[in-house]
Amino acid sequence: MRFLGSALVSFLVLAGKVLTKSSSGDSVLVLLDPSLSRANYSIFFGGLEQQGYDLTFRAPKHASPAIAEYGVPNYSHVILFTPDTKSYAPDVTPQSLVGLLSENTNLLIALSPRQTPLTSLATEFSLILPPPGTPLLSHHPKRPEPANVIPVSVSESPILTPDTNPVWFSGVPHALGNSPYLVPILRAPSESFAADSTDDSGSGTILSASDKGGEGFWAGSHIGLVTGFQTTKNSRAVFAGGVELFSDEYAKKALPSGQRSGNAQFARDVAAWVFQETLTLRIDRTEHHRVNETAAPEMYTINDQIVYTAYISAYDRKTSSWKPYSGITDMQLEFTMLDPHVRIALPPVSGEPGKYEVQFRAPDRHGVFKLVVGWRRKGYSFLHTTTTVPVVPLRHDQYPRFLSAAWPYYAGAISTSVGFFLFSALWLAGDVKGEKKNLKGVKSE
Amino acid sequence: MIPRITFHLSWLVIAAGVHAATLSLQSPRVTISSSDATQLLSDTLPSIKRPEPLTLGASDILKLTFQVTENGEGKGVQPHQTFLRFYDSVSGEEGIQPVRVTPGGKAKFELNMARPPASLPPTTDRPLAVSLILGSFVHDPAKYDLFDLYVPTSSTPAPHPDEASFHVLPPIVHTFRPEQKLPPKVVSIVFAALVLSPWAILLGLWGKIGLSVPHLVSPRILPFTALLGAFEVLLVRYWVGLKLGQVLLYGGILAIPTIFAGKTALATTGEWRAGKH
Numbered sequence A: 001m002r003f004l005g006s007a008l009v010s011f012l013v014l015a016g017k018v019l020t021k022s023s024s025g026d027s028v029l030v031l032l033d034p035s036l037s038r039a040n041y042s043i044f045f046g047g048l049e050q051q052g053y054d055l056t057f058r059a060p061k062h063a064s065p066a067i068a069e070y071g072v073p074n075y076s077h078v079i080l081f082t083p084d085t086k087s088y089a090p091d092v093t094p095q096s097l098v099g100l101l102s103e104n105t106n107l108l109i110a111l112s113p114r115q116t117p118l119t120s121l122a123t124e125f126s127l128i129l130p131p132p133g134t135p136l137l138s139h140h141p142k143r144p145e146p147a148n149v150i151p152v153s154v155s156e157s158p159i160l161t162p163d164t165n166p167v168w169f170s171g172v173p174h175a176l177g178n179s180p181y182l183v184p185i186l187r188a189p190s191e192s193f194a195a196d197s198t199d200d201s202g203s204g205t206i207l208s209a210s211d212k213g214g215e216g217f218w219a220g221s222h223i224g225l226v227t228g229f230q231t232t233k234n235s236r237a238v239f240a241g242g243v244e245l246f247s248d249e250y251a252k253k254a255l256p257s258g259q260r261s262g263n264a265q266f267a268r269d270v271a272a273w274v275f276q277e278t279l280t281l282r283i284d285r286t287e288h289h290r291v292n293e294t295a296a297p298e299m300y301t302i303n304d305q306i307v308y309t310a311y312i313s314a315y316d317r318k319t320s321s322w323k324p325y326s327g328i329t330d331m332q333l334e335f336t337m338l339d340p341h342v343r344i345a346l347p348p349v350s351g352e353p354g355k356y357e358v359q360f361r362a363p364d365r366h367g368v369f370k371l372v373v374g375w376r377r378k379g380y381s382f383l384h385t386t387t388t389v390p391v392v393p394l395r396h397d398q399y400p401r402f403l404s405a406a407w408p409y410y411a412g413a414i415s416t417s418v419g420f421f422l423f424s425a426l427w428l429a430g431d432v433k434g435e436k437k438n439l440k441g442v443k444s445e
Numbered sequence B: 001m002i003p004r005i006t007f008h009l010s011w012l013v014i015a016a017g018v019h020a021a022t023l024s025l026q027s028p029r030v031t032i033s034s035s036d037a038t039q040l041l042s043d044t045l046p047s048i049k050r051p052e053p054l055t056l057g058a059s060d061i062l063k064l065t066f067q068v069t070e071n072g073e074g075k076g077v078q079p080h081q082t083f084l085r086f087y088d089s090v091s092g093e094e095g096i097q098p099v100r101v102t103p104g105g106k107a108k109f110e111l112n113m114a115r116p117p118a119s120l121p122p123t124t125d126r127p128l129a130v131s132l133i134l135g136s137f138v139h140d141p142a143k144y145d146l147f148d149l150y151v152p153t154s155s156t157p158a159p160h161p162d163e164a165s166f167h168v169l170p171p172i173v174h175t176f177r178p179e180q181k182l183p184p185k186v187v188s189i190v191f192a193a194l195v196l197s198p199w200a201i202l203l204g205l206w207g208k209i210g211l212s213v214p215h216l217v218s219p220r221i222l223p224f225t226a227l228l229g230a231f232e233v234l235l236v237r238y239w240v241g242l243k244l245g246q247v248l249l250y251g252g253i254l255a256i257p258t259i260f261a262g263k264t265a266l267a268t269t270g271e272w273r274a275g276k277h
Helices: A002-019 A039-049 A094-102 A117-124 A200-211 A247-252 A263-274 A403-428 A433-444 B003-016 B184-207 B222-240 B244-273
Strands: A025-033 A054-058 A075-079 A106-110 A149-152 A167-169 A175-176 A182-188 A223-230 A235-241 A281-290 A305-314 A322-323 A334-336 A338-344 A354-359 A366-377 A383-392 B019-032 B039-044 B062-069 B081-087 B094-098 B105-112 B127-137 B140-151
Touching: A025 A039, A039 A054, A039 A247, A039 A263, A094 A106, A094 A117, A106 A117, A106 A263, A106 A403, A200 B081, A200 B094, A223 A263, A235 A263, A235 B003, A235 B094, A247 A263, A281 A366, A334 A354, A338 A354, A403 B244, B003 B127, B019 B127, B019 B140, B062 B222, B081 B222, B222 B244
Parallel strands: A025 A054, A025 A075, A075 A106, A106 A235
Antiparallel strands: A149 A167, A175 A223, A182 A223, A223 A235, A281 A305, A305 A322, A305 A354, A334 A338, A334 A366, A366 A383, B019 B039, B019 B062, B062 B105, B081 B094, B081 B127, B127 B140
């Protein structure tokens, strides 16, 4: 009964996933600051709704609808367009947002030069923000817009559509910590820097900030503007330095070169990544068996030839389904007991989509081993699977039987046996003539 | 909302006065001296990028002086942004170093490799492209490529502990124990022959004295001999392929007739030897 129940639940979950646009659900909660006009973000929100997302809007200070109830998130994704909000309803705290991420809810967060609870949340994700009130400025290129409204060219990234036009940006930059879980999406132009001055006499404060060393100075193309973070549970968070990036105003604003700005496309791509539509992979199942067999044995013997197979799918947003995926070329398989004893490439099998297979020889060490596949690349879902298999030494009768080095010993043993047999046969069957004669002689005497 | 509007307005007011004039660089000069103040190089920089790269030793000091002026005339100005950019085009590493400019537009920058600034990016054996970025709220921005600079290779910063798992890891091959070494078969054959050689002596001597087995096929003796032979065959079969359990079973079954056959056979030979027949 219990099994039936869990089967029904998993079926319902599967059925639900097939109908949605995102691989992790289509309900979205939008926390929108009252100072922001919803109409100014109609392109972004309208695009999401057109895609099949179910948007629920809420002011940050309203208590309902709740983000999570009894520790279970109510929404698959949360957008926090509250760059200037300092006080929230009690259910929105940095801790509760981290809790959402660990429950596989995705977050899209907009920051601003103002110090808010979200600023300290960003710090927990290894993003280092400048002091409050220091927006990103750039005097390059020459343009009629003020120095804090900056056209930023979009670099190549698997997350973004290739050849996206430069985007307008206005907001706060952040330095990136050395956490490998960060996924840089948009970098600042190399001429830009963070400063709070509004005229040329402010150059002195820039110098004194840089003299502090460390993270005292935010400048150059190593500074991030929009940065993603993928957790080990594969939920995703994106921190954008400014909410205007997603606005209709910037989406329609022409670039200094006269081209259309790439903001609408960029916002769509960022949302697709953070909502787990793109670059989402999973391991469907794994198999292992001895070469020339098909079923997994209960245990392997040392030096066995083992065949390991993994089946991997990627989420296809066009059809909202999982499709076999053979695009990974650098996956590795480890055969581990405390430390990996064997680490080899696990390449895709040509002609069989989604199948990755490798054959290797089990080490001549016995113990409980694990077959481990761990694949982490920036931007992609992390893949991880382990299978425990015991490896045993040879049984007493599995060793080679007829060694040439032992021939003298075989000869000796066989000699002894044959000798015993011959002696027994002769002794039993033979006649003792001399003794008999003697006995006869004694009798006759 | 109100503070946001005023913030933007203040930008706009400034923006109205922007781009009045251009900034230019006057008398840029680069000097490299060693730690004991010996001047190794002193040169004025051309208006385009210096063709040959500069090289800076581990304890050398690079000095860069210039004046920022308006429209290329004598009047010096202090721009908002005077940054030196060090850029490694291959690794993409970049360092930005602000330069102090006096209100008269004069600037002096010193790079002491004995104490490199934190803004200097991690370096390799490739040169860093050094450029000067000028920006201002009232003047047009400007960017000058100055020169390529070789600096000593820096030590690499410690990566995050999880960083390695984001890259292809080096393959690991298990080192198997070497296969068991066997002596040449000739040696084994020689020694096996040596072990078997007593048979030759035995058979030779038997041939001399002659053998007589009158009771071999006697019905009281033959079963016991045959059963002893069967035991020998069983042991050979054990060696070749049987398991211990099977051997014990078959041996147990064989033992029962062997006991009776042996008793009969031994009693019979006893009688013969005692001369009762």
